[in-house]
Amino acid sequence: MPYEVVTVKEAATKYFYIRDTERLDIVTLPSKYLMHKTRVRRSPNTIRRSAFAILYYLEYLEEKNMQITEIYGMPYDEQTEHFVNFLYWIKAGNHTKQESSPKNGTCNAYLKDVFRFYLFIEREYEQYGTLKVLSYNQIVAVNDVGVKRVLRNNAFHGYLKAEKSKGKSARQNEIVTVLQACTNCRDQLLLLLLAETGYRIGEILGIDYVKDIDYRNHVIRVYFREDNENDARAKNAEYRKAKISDDTFEFLMHYLSKYGKILQHQNYLFVNIMGSTKGKPLKVDSVYDMFDRMEKKTGIKLTPHMLRHYFANMRKKAGWRLELISQALGHKHLDTTIKYLDWIDEELVAASNEFYEKHASIFGAEKLLE
Template identity: 25%
Template sequence: MPEGGSPRWRSERSELRQRGLAPNLWGVDVNKVQRIIMTDSHERSWIVLDASGRPITEINEYLLYLHHLGRSPNTVRAYAHHLQLFHEFLVDTRRDWKKLALTDLATFVGWLRLSSRKAREPRSDSTINVVLAAVGSFYEYQDRLGVETEISRSRRFGAKSSYKPFLHHINRTQSLRQAVMRVRKTKLLPKVLIASDVQRLLDACIHLRDRLLLCLLYESGMRIGQVLGLRHADIRSFDGEIEIVPRTNLNGARAKSRTAYVVHVSKEAMLLYADYLVHECREVSHDYVFVNWWGGHIGAPMNYATVIDLFRALGRRTGLHITPHMFRHTHATELLRSGWDAAYVQKRLGHAHIQTTTSTYAHLSGEDMGAAYTRYLRERER
């Protein structure tokens, strides 16, 4: 569906079939992910099309469900790509998604590994698990709609209780989405930047705006969506406070967190913000902090694509492979290594659960263990 067109696929399934827009779900050879603009909210979303350019009903109804739940466009896009891979597997192997069994999902894992060999980098076990989680979530959605599938039937055990969690005999607390299948993966430390690399990136920035963007990512641990959604009214420079407010943004940026919270940054960061206001900010009709001043739609808020272009340019200038989220990893890791309590780091990052903070960032490297043991020896000798 072309961008800006009416997303008619969100109508009732019967209407789609009457209009010829709902063919057999797995009856095509090639499909693709297409960006759309929702006519009601004007927000970006994503659908999966078949070889003839027609929407695939069951997948797109699920993606619409995610959109209405408030999932970010980037999340919907990721799920669309994961389910596109699942669809491609079913077409290649001539399988029916409703009749798919657990052994077929194991075959899907092998297919994911085999099909990725054509790419420069094979799919990691973490990536495969993310794809499997999306597939499991799709099946859970169908199960709640009452759609009968082989996987939903495999959840039934005995006559006293009609439904029990899938693989109930293994883990009684897992949902269908979580328990469909996972592959064992190697736990990797989050990629972080060292101080000299951060300085190289800051020095490579041509504009104060870009330098400020990197500075806030590094000093606050904010997600890129939170930074792009900042308004001037959110920044209280006199006390170094930045309020992160969940709201709908023109550039599609999402704060992700459901409630507003405050992070503190240094005086140096606020001085950089003041320099940006004086030397680069111009008169615009909105209050966004990060705006296109030199390229793209002049005066419009920066979006994800603009930031990706910026980071690619910085990568070429410095020789570093970086992403915006690496600054968040770096900030959290530095806080924990400096002795911050995990509960404080959780609040600063805006995590809903402390387990998210500890499982993602609280990993000790060999250097951390060595430094801790050295401190132990010094204290023991006192």
């Protein structure tokens, strides 16, 4: 591969660069963009994803014998064709040299990262102008009372049609089975907290058992921190709190007692409990490794995200308002929350029946038959 992503850690901050593997030089424009994302405090995982998206794009340009800034001089149609071809290049698996084909949504995400990179170039270097495919068509619409509204339409329409995917929710019996299959109480507590709080895995792994747990009220809080040793972060720089059940709280106290000697040397709730990294904060990759082991052992596939879906659907069944579920999950938009919920046809019909029983003859249709 002609390029590689290089990670350098200074104190608690990770820096990402793209390097030419032949000349061993740092590629200036992409690396400057990645440095910018670090300075505006994007999460390391987000910056890493952007780094690889740009790396793939550089490899695509290398095959075409083109430079990043050449694209600005292309006519609109050629620019569109260029980026559409990049999408299909990704779709064909050329970026990883593997036969497996990524999903359309993944391909689109890579291109959107590349577009963000180009927008950064445009702001930093005005002499390059702007990409024509990122320009906006503007239409000024005026409503009945004379209020003007500007409607913008992005000029690029070449994205691949994203697959309609609905996140799967874990089931209670599956959670119980996996809990029983766990070989230590740390993994069991992790599962319990994911299911009872609806927190993201990054939020769970960032919990400080000294500062973030209200032991009197059985409440666990999450805060946005940038200096977590395991790179765990609360998304959207937010603060939330969640109450756990009495049973899970008692299990939490059992865990703290059992691993007290390990935990006393730092403040992270979840740590490695054996091996050379014993006592170090647990990382996301280790959690997914645990879920993989449990799947091989039980035949049940669970993920932290499936447990978030479980949390949302159990609260819906309990009668929580959509806004309350959305707040508990830390969503910015209700549309995101709706995608988590399993609305089945029978529920919709039952809800409609209940509505019409309470609101019969809304339009007086029966009088039309007289």
